[in-house]
Amino acid sequence: MLSCDQLRERIRQTSAEKDVVKALGLDIAPERLLAEASDQFIVRAFADGSLRSDTLLKKIHTRPIPEVGTQNIDKKNMGYELNRAFWHAKAYTEFGDKYGKPFETARAVLDFGCGTSRLLRYLVDFVPGPQYYGSEVNPENIAWGKKNYSEVNYVQHEPTPPIGCDDSAFDIIYAQSIFSHYAESLHWKWLTELHRILAPGGLLMITKEGRHLVERCKSEPETFKRLGLDRQDATSIWQRFDEDGYAFYTRYRKDRLEVRGIDGDNWGTAFISEQYILKNWTSLFDILEQQEGAVGNRQDYVIMRRKG
């Protein structure tokens, strides 16, 4: 299981205590850092600390950081790349342990829609054991991954299945911020495809938007504005969500998506309710757990085991 203590150990082994204190501007003696700094500060050493100090970056990370301006990364979301990615990867390893499929003993693990490999960054380094795979529609993500993560198998595919992997190939698949984007018909095609490539009893762990974000939108106009909606559109989205359990709208410029290999008609924002999942997904999966709003006070986790 991925833990903050593994990050502490990396800092200790690379004698990076002084670099961390300096990069983060901490009022703490370097020799006391590992005992006294909170987990949040230790993770920040790998995120904003490493962005501020090239020396620290080179000591504690084993790979470079993707450059701003490439792979759809801008300066603002570098924290997302390095900080939140750690907590997401940690959560998936905790679910793996909880449901009897530890990453360490899995044969093969797929990061479906791996983007810049930001979760794989921590897993490959700190949770060795499985053969890691990353899949993407975006050739730029695949090329960067292949260049920097030689131990990961990358799979490029089209926006619709098939993915080009064997039946039952994976013990664990996780998909961070993928099912939060699919049109209803496309989400079902991918759900059946992921069921096919997951081994019987294997774990599928996804994030999605749902009731938690809808309720936030109802009480916080700034939240629906950030989703590109005005009040009228937002109201019609949450009415559809209440009635059907699945509400999808497109919100990105199609031409900007299509250069990244994404199908602009079927990729936007999707809200999926807990009840919809219990009604429709249980033909393929046992739903082990749904956690609303657990991902950054916004997205929900759905943890499933393959049936059959």
Ligand SMILES: C[S@@+](CC[C@H](N)C(=O)[O-])C[C@H]1O[C@@H](n2cnc3c(N)ncnc32)[C@H](O)[C@@H]1O
């Ligand atoms: C919000 S990003 C999340 C990336 C990564 N999971 C992460 O958390 O950093 C969504 C990713 O899904 C990929 N994607 C787009 N269309 C897809 C499709 N039809 N199937 C699978 N992935 C797709 C995009 O290229 C993009 O990298």
